[in-house]
Amino acid sequence: MIAKSGSKRWVSAADVAARKAGVHVGMPAAKAQALFRGLMLVDAQPAADALALERITLWALTKYSPIVAVDGIDGIVMDTEGADHLQGGELPMVTMIANQFLAKKLTARVAVADTWGAAHACARAISRETVIVPVGQTVRAVENLPISLLRLPPKIIGDLRTLGFQRIGELANTARAPLTLRFGPEIGRRLDQMFGRAAEPIDPIRSPELIEVMRAFAEPIGAAETINKYVGRLIIRLIEELQKSGLGVRRADLIVEKVDGTRQAIRAGTVKPVRDVAWLTKLFRDRTEKIEPGFGIEKLTLVAVVVEPLEERQKASSLVEEDVTDVTPLIDIYGNRGQRVYRMAPVASDVPERSVQRIAAAAEPITVAWVGHWRRPVRLLPRPELITAIALMPDHPPASITWRGKRRKVIRADGPERIFGEWWQRDAEMDAVRDYFVIEDETGERLWVFRAGDGVDPETGDHRWFCHGIFA
């Protein structure tokens, strides 16, 4: 990739093969050509790149966090505070981001840090795909990084190099006054931003299609009731806007701008498009207590980030059939609290642990059901537990078993129920067989035990006994 600045042509990006040949970014184009014959040169298109980056940023806005912006010419910055728990924590979140970019054949470097500056530097310095800087460890993470990652103009970087500064740590430990005298306030500002001493709010990216309502306050507000009141009014206005365009909201962000220039965002998601005031109000009110007003709130903005068409529908009269409560608002409340909400559905499999699957709580009703001839235990152990059993081979239930250190005499038993391995799942299950028995001991406790193998052919299993479930 060759960029032009004035009459100078230089390398602005290089792929892995080119880098192996010695080409690096910033090298004059002629020199790169001299290094390697037949080097393919492509003219850079900064405008197209910027457009693509903006597109990716808007996509990230709908997906990861309410506050997302373009960072420089090659990055995206996100405020993930309060958004990571939706993806199961920071580590799963960054891994997921990296993987999703990988799936689109893009290589991404992802870094999570306390400040924009630190994350910017770390993401560009790492050789791994992801890095997470623990809270409060910014100084240790960035002190050894080169000063070129400070987001300073190239002129200042060059001059600082001339003076012998290489690392951010060295620069941070130098007296501030002479540096400011010589280079202006820029260095101090960037260092403060990196170490979190100066606020650096991220101005979230917006596209004209986004439906947004806002309310600015002449006097900053701070009381919980006041915040609730205005959030309620914003929601009513947003619903009116949505009504005009026939849309329902799937994901909405409330962005709180405070007097001291910091931003806080609350995101609420729904399982299906919503245009209901009470429903949305409940989702936001649940969490307005998390807003820290600090010195006061200047502006509240409510954005519908993801919208879907929502048509008016005619309701059937409830005169005859019984009204069934729609629980989707409740599912949303649980989901926004970070709980795992699901339903159980049957899977056509005879292997007990494979016969159930979790489906989305708001999924369509299921029509199939489990075949109910055989007794099934109420509690299924996460994995079968090895027991010792005394049993007559090949097809008698055990006469006594020892499970979890307790010996039980089997008074009654039922079985065997033979379940064959599913060879289409794994090769190892080709001949596998489990013989399940229901057993009852002298106190009336009923257990589900099985023997691996049919009791005759050692190919089908090694004849060990397991306990797999507890009956009521």
Added chain:
Amino acid sequence: MTAARASDIADVISDLRERISALEGLPGKKAGCLAFGVPEIDAALPGGGLTYGALHEFAGGGAGTVDGAAAALCVAGIAARTHGPIVWCLTRPDLFFPALAQVGLHPDRVIFVESDKDDEVLANMEEGLSFGGLGAVVGELVRLPMVGSRRLQLAAERTGTMALAVRRWRRQTEAHDFGQPTASTTRWRVSVMPSDDLPVPGVGQARWFLELMRSRAGECAEFLVRACDDQGRLNLSAGSADGSYSSRRSRHSV
């Protein structure tokens, strides 16, 4: 004239009664009860069944204090007989749904809410109860403190949704916690008993020893019952003394 006055007085008195019961917040009045369909059990409960809009606690006995299998199935049977969706809050996802389906609970009706902590289970239950319109809200809990149970009871009273708490502990020795007072309306212990005798080798229908350990404005009672059938109904097991189902079968087969 006097007749008119008498009817006036009767009106006033009935009005006063209504107001007093509203003040007392007696849930049974407005929400009604879910009868077990077993006359002996229903007779022991004020109102003739499990009150909607109230908290009911179920625990297992013996090893059931840890696995809570019988308590969960008993609760599933009760939930199956209510109308509307069920919210089931838990922390340990080891429930095997085919067994619940066998007592008449359709998988479409049950929404599971899994959380990491007991406190979150309490909060989720309360949210479900105050949502209204659900058949029942079930929660599997280790600890049920007084304050938490009071909140559940109040939320249940407000909407008339039945709250069912399945107590299961980490260790059998922790189960003495069940003696601590809570605000629940009824408190049950479900222990597994040897199953019905069959004329042939095999495991008959399961039997439970159902203890009503506490009942607000009612007496304690004990029942020997057959476990829930495919519609979630319990069935009084008459034991071996009289002509119960199992003994009659064996007589025929001999």
